[in-house]
Amino acid sequence: MCASISGFSKLSKSKKIDWIVETYFSNTEDAKRILKQYWNTNDKLQQLHDEFIENTITNYYLPLGVAPNFLINGKIYTIPMAIEESSVVAAASKAAKFWMDRGGFKTKVISTTKIGQVHFMYYGNIENLKNYFNHIKSRLIDDAKPITKNMEKRGGGIVDIELRNKTQDIKGYYQLHASFETLDAMGANFINSCLEQFAKTFKNEALNFEGFSEQEKNIQVVMSILSNYVPDCLVHAEVSCKVEDLNEDKNISAEEFATKFVQAVNIAEVEPYRAVTHNKGIMNGIDAVVLATGNDFRAVEAGVHAYASRNGKYSSLSHTKIEDGIFTFWMEIPLALGTIGGLTGLHPLVKLSLELLHHPTAKELMQIVAVAGLAQNFAALRSLTTTGIQEGHMKMHLMNILNQFGATETEKATLTDHFKTNLVTHTAVVEAIKDLRFKKND
Numbered sequence: 097m098c099a100s101i102s103g104f105s106k107l108s109k110s111k112k113i114d115w116i117v118e119t120y121f122s123n124t125e126d127a128k129r130i131l132k133q134y135w136n137t138n139d140k141l142q143q144l145h146d147e148f149i150e151n152t153i154t155n156y157y158l159p160l161g162v163a164p165n166f167l168i169n170g171k172i173y174t175i176p177m178a179i180e181e182s183s184v185v186a187a188a189s190k191a192a193k194f195w196m197d198r199g200g201f202k203t204k205v206i207s208t209t210k211i212g213q214v215h216f217m218y219y220g221n222i223e224n225l226k227n228y229f230n231h232i233k234s235r236l237i238d239d240a241k242p243i244t245k246n247m248e249k250r251g252g253g254i255v256d257i258e259l260r261n262k263t264q265d266i267k268g269y270y271q272l273h274a275s276f277e278t279l280d281a282m283g284a285n286f287i288n289s290c291l292e293q294f295a296k297t298f299k300n301e302a303l304n305f306e307g308f309s310e311q312e313k314n315i316q317v318v319m320s321i322l323s324n325y326v327p328d329c330l331v332h333a334e335v336s337c338k339v340e341d342l343n344e345d346k347n348i349s350a351e352e353f354a355t356k357f358v359q360a361v362n363i364a365e366v367e368p369y370r371a372v373t374h375n376k377g378i379m380n381g382i383d384a385v386v387l388a389t390g391n392d393f394r395a396v397e398a399g400v401h402a403y404a405s406r407n408g409k410y411s412s413l414s415h416t417k418i419e420d421g422i423f424t425f426w427m428e429i430p431l432a433l434g435t436i437g438g439l440t441g442l443h444p445l446v447k448l449s450l451e452l453l454h455h456p457t458a459k460e461l462m463q464i465v466a467v468a469g470l471a472q473n474f475a476a477l478r479s480l481t482t483t484g485i486q487e488g489h490m491k492m493h494l495m496n497i498l499n500q501f502g503a504t505e506t507e508k509a510t511l512t513d514h515f516k517t518n519l520v521t522h523t524a525v526v527e528a529i530k531d532l533r534f535k536k537n538d
């Protein structure tokens with residue numbers, strides 16, 4: 097049945113659940129039991145989670161795993177990863193271990209500038225608008241002082257504000273295009289507050305500007321919002337070693353592996369169908385750490401994919417080369433992250449994850465997250481160009497298939513053993529469970 101309801105938000109949590117289960121579920125008791133099964137027994141902790149979002153009815157768990165042995169700029173990290181997909185944590189761990197013996201990951205933050213825009217409409221003389229902007233610019237910054245003064249004390253704040261003419265795209269469309277330094281905060285709320293203040297000052301003061309005609313005084317602000325496109329909040333991560341040191345796999349020579357690896361990256365650089373999957377592999381690592389550290393993965397995803405298309409064609413985020421017998425694999429990626437603000441000081445598991453990472457600054461977190469992405473990409477490409485992805489992925493996915501079929505602990509032990517020497521496919525596992533159960537009942 098499909099039903100609508102008015103005033104749902106005002107109902108208590110238990111009344112919300114009653115309405116949901118009665119409206120949508122045939123077995124109301126079962127639905128309620130599943131929802132309540134995921135409530136935390138600690139009421140205060142549950143209330144904290146209830147209050148993160150709106151209309152909370154239960155918690156949605158994701159596993160939090162860890163990938164040890166990440167050597168980054170000479171320091172060892174164990175990286176927390178929140179993700180539902182099997183084999184990602186194993187792949188990251190395997191890549192970390194591989195590179196630990198080959199000098200580890202080298203990273204560098206290139207820039208940390210974030211962008212926000214006030215989008216507005218103005219239908220008058222452009223020179224008059226430019227004069228007004230030059231006249232009002234310092235006032236825009238001054239009026240935002242109550243918002244920016246603490247950030248300035250820390251060394252951040254508004255970097256600049258520009259007037260941008262976008263009338264070639266839309267008649268009458270202009271922007272206040274502002275750049276910010278938000279230090280250890282991702283900065284969305286800080287930036288949005290500044291922008292809304294800019295918009296207020298910009299619109300109101302236009303009414304008193306003598307260089308405008310009566311009609312020109314009517315500036316129409318459409319919206320004020322940060323941009324999640326952050327090409328100037330960029331981090332570089334790389335690994336490199338002698339080609340001959342890419343020698344872990346006895347079934348392929350180091351040289352052949354290096355050549356195939358470079359070819360695989362080259363393909364992702366020129367072929368968008370491949371680039372999307374290649375970058376998905378990178379995001380396996382990135383999103384998992386972004387989530388574990390309480391950051392906004394939607395913002396990161398949107399910004400990263402826009403960056404991957406910055407030259408007009410969607411392309412690989414990572415690159416590779418072999419020069420003078422040295423294999424180098426690297427990535428530059430835009431990441432607006434926070435280690436202060438948002439959920440970072442609220443969610444107990446986020447706090448724990450940040451402690452595990454030695455309480456990083458936002459800049460340090462950018463480097464750790466980029467490394468997780470690069471490691472993931474290395475692991476996936478290594479499998480793809482050697483055994484194929486299914487061998488390792490399905491080995492890790494085995495437990496999910498066994499759980500789907502309600503395998504007992506004894507069945508799991510027997511079948512895990514069996515699949516140590518047999519290829520895991522969904523069909524093979526189903527057959528093996530059937531076989532095992534048939535033998536038992538025989």
Ligand SMILES: CC(C)(COP(=O)([O-])OP(=O)([O-])OC[C@H]1O[C@@H](n2cnc3c(N)ncnc32)[C@H](O)[C@@H]1OP(=O)([O-])[O-])[C@@H](O)C(=O)NCCC(=O)NCCSC(=O)C[C@@](C)(O)CC(=O)[O-]
Pocket residue numbers: 181182183184185186187188189190191193373374375376377378380472475476477479480485487488489491492
């Ligand atoms: C899956 C592995 C790691 C197996 O690899 P393996 O060689 O069979 O593993 P192993 O049993 O020999 O163990 C070696 C190391 O791997 C790690 N490892 C191994 N097993 C575990 C485990 N159970 N739990 C935790 N860590 C594990 C761990 O670091 C371990 O060292 P140790 O801890 O023993 O000192 C390998 O095959 C691999 O890296 N595969 C790539 C998997 C992958 O990329 N998965 C992502 C999902 S597929 C996808 O979404 C993206 C994709 C592929 O489409 C992207 C693209 O196309 O580019």
Ligand SMILES: NC(=O)C1=CN([C@@H]2O[C@H](COP(=O)(O)OP(=O)(O)OC[C@H]3O[C@@H](n4cnc5c(N)ncnc54)[C@H](O)[C@@H]3O)[C@@H](O)[C@H]2O)C=CC1
Pocket residue numbers: 246247250278279280281282283284285286287288322324392395434436437438439
């Ligand atoms: N489009 C988007 O991406 C949007 C995202 N959001 C959400 O906004 C949240 C992030 O906003 P924030 O402004 O980062 O968080 P926040 O609103 O919690 O603010 C962080 C504040 O911490 C203070 N602070 C203390 N020490 C600091 C330090 N060392 N460096 C920097 N700031 C310090 C500053 O006052 C700063 O403004 C995320 O939850 C995100 O999901 C909200 C609106 C839009």
